[in-house]
Amino acid sequence: MIFFWSLVVYKAKGENFLVLPPMKLFVLDVNGVLCSSRGKGRPAKLRPGVDMFLSTLLEWKKNHLIEVGVWTSMLERNATVILDQLFTSEEKKLLLFTWFADKCTPCVDRPFKSYKNLSQVWRVFPYFHSDNTTLFDDTEFKAQSYPQNLHLIETYNPKDSEDRVLPNLLRELQYHLNEDTRPRDPKTSPAM
Numbered sequence: 001m002i003f004f005w006s007l008v009v010y011k012a013k014g015e016n017f018l019v020l021p022p023m024k025l026f027v028l029d030v031n032g033v034l035c036s037s038r039g040k041g042r043p044a045k046l047r048p049g050v051d052m053f054l055s056t057l058l059e060w061k062k063n064h065l066i067e068v069g070v071w072t073s074m075l076e077r078n079a080t081v082i083l084d085q086l087f088t089s090e091e092k093k094l095l096l097f098t099w100f101a102d103k104c105t106p107c108v109d110r111p112f113k114s115y116k117n118l119s120q121v122w123r124v125f126p127y128f129h130s131d132n133t134t135l136f137d138d139t140e141f142k143a144q145s146y147p148q149n150l151h152l153i154e155t156y157n158p159k160d161s162e163d164r165v166l167p168n169l170l171r172e173l174q175y176h177l178n179e180d181t182r183p184r185d186p187k188t189s190p191a192m
């Protein structure tokens with residue numbers, strides 16, 4: 001997994017000054033990460049903590065710390081009901097993009113399977129690239145084109161009532177966010 005909360009140190013007149021965290025892009029898979037699909041347009045079983053997870057990420061988005069995109073390999077018609085469960089219409093407007101199966105690339109070695117080629121994202125949103133993008137997905141081969149950009153998530157099993165994956169992930173992300181937005185003395189902190 002990649003955390004590129006590295007800071008930018010701008011130089012002017014020989015002095016290092018303004019330190020800002022460059023914006024990151026989080027690309028979220030849906031089924032298996034945020035919920036467990038019950039198939040063909042039916043409501044999904046939502047993962048414990050998903051409301052807090054998504055609302056916190058979208059708060060960070062509002063604070064210009066991250067951008068959030070959703071990319072599911074489900075067909076749009078099957079995913080719509082689930083997205084309505086996960087996001088209010090106002091929250092949907094905050095997403096950088098919502099992509100479905102039609103944006104996935106067929107796997108040559110896995111019949112009827114497809115993966116998420118992040119270079120498509122970077123083509124459409126050129127600010128983002130392999131150094132500032134993380135794909136959160138529960139299926140390893142979905143990130144086969146850029147495995148270094150994958151944060152592999154344990155697939156949600158709705159029978160597991162003790163599932164704490166999203167609250168734990170949120171804590172981990174918060175930690176890194178705090179680390180990199182903590183004020184530093186540019187004279188003692190190396191430029192990253």
Ligand SMILES: [Mg+2]
Nearest residue numbers: 029031032138
């Ligand atoms: Mg999945």
